[in-house]
Amino acid sequence: MITKEEVEHIAKLARLELTEKEIEKMQKDLSAILDYVNLLKKAPRAKEEHSNILKNVGMLDLDMMRKDEAVSQKREVVQKIIQASPDKKDDFIKVKSIL
């Protein structure tokens, strides 16, 4: 059974605030799911490299990659995106100070 401390640690990593009741239920559910998932230990090892596996399922097709560059968007789309943020000023989304 996953401990309360483990659940709290994972919740912090996941940036989730959980109530005491949720933590208790999470201990039970996570333990049951991870127990089931341990079935994977029985699976034979695949011969392929990890990167090949990703390629085989279509997740790592280097030809499909695009350049990582900023592309200008239409003014109206930009405004709608800013409009959708909870806290904004002029053309900016407001963020709390980090340091």
Added chain:
Amino acid sequence: MDLTELTIKQAHEGLVQKKFSCKDLTLAYLENIKKLDGKINAYLTVTEYLALSQAEKVDEKIGRGEEIKMLEGIPCAIKDAIMVEGEKCTAASKILENYIAPYDATVIKKLKDLGVVILGKTNTDEFTMGSSTENSAFKITKNPHDLTRVAGGSSGGSAAAVSANMACFTLGSDTGGSIRQPASLCGVVGLCPTYGAVSRYGLIAHASSLDQIGPFAKTVEDAQIVLEAIAGRDEKDSTSKDYEFKKFDASLKGIKIGVPKEYFAKGIDPEVEKVIRSAIEKAKKAGAEIVEMSLPSSEYALACYYVIDPSEISANLARFDGIKYGLSEPSEKLLDVYLKSRGKGFGAEVKRRIMIGTYCLSSGYYDAYYKKAQEARELIRQDFEKAFKKVDLLFCPVSPFPAFKIGEKADNPLAMYLADIYTIPMKLAGLPGLSLPAGKIGSLPVGLQIIGNHFEENKILSVAQELEKVL
């Protein structure tokens, strides 16, 4: 004549021959929604204004004597995880309760360019995570065949809307079975295309190595019409492929159909097995060659999925931070904004999957879970690769049981996960699959799953269309 019973093709012909106007057709659907959806709960938002203004444009065009395309003026509905510009897009989550889509998803842009009428946004499990729509933060969609039972999920609203004639066709999304399973439970045609066949730009991400958009329709032919309209390469989705649907006249006569024994193992409702076996028998009578076979790694598929899916979720849902969009709980410190917004905004199943994913990817567990799951995924993919060297298509059930009672599995996540045990393996291999109504147990529909090789939707659809006539 009840206009809402028409297929896409029949409705199109009616419009062309001016038997009724697009406004008549649209109003007939809106009327049905008003009459039935109070009981069924398929819709989260009805976009009546948008629908009627789209219908008006089509009627003007017909009035001017211009030719209209097949989907022009056809009333449809869209899963509420796919963005329609200017309309709410909630993914059935409190965290996006008031979110207005700033742009159209690529599939919506394509449908709008073809002139469809959009009736509204349909219910789903929160962030498309679930098999019953019971995880929706807003409502539970009931099965039109039995209101005490679930419609399936996650695209339960889209399946129920077509089943109850509240839309001529709908779009859903499938990550582990979210199109095929509700299609099976609601008795409609549901197609999950090959991974990469349809752009996901504008679909709220669940698990990016699995997510795929596809249609629900009344007939196989209608599903094909919608697939043709939405498929293809999109520069905004780097995983989308240059794919053009090409019609293929496969016939049951002479086709090789594989029947994997692992999909009739313990856990299957004997009545479901009976319906599926009888469908296979009918295919055989029509001339198909039935090949009994084994896909031994299928055993690991569900476990594999419940590592990969939550892992990708934990990364994808990091964007819901109370800053960029959606619900924001005010707090002094930035970290507390994250913790509180996410703690309050996400429902139980979403939290559970974020937690499993974070656990599997956390320091010390990566090799044992995530890497191991990727290896199992490769074994599963190889099973199917071998199978498709011997056969053209695979036949199996979509779901081990028909629609279950509301509440029956709601508190037991593992029992709920088992609902997708027959739809997950092929999804891990990126294969296309279709649910075809094959029969009923009492009033409850049962779907036959037809799986094809990558980008061979044409073979699936062609055989399904032939089978549709004899089932």
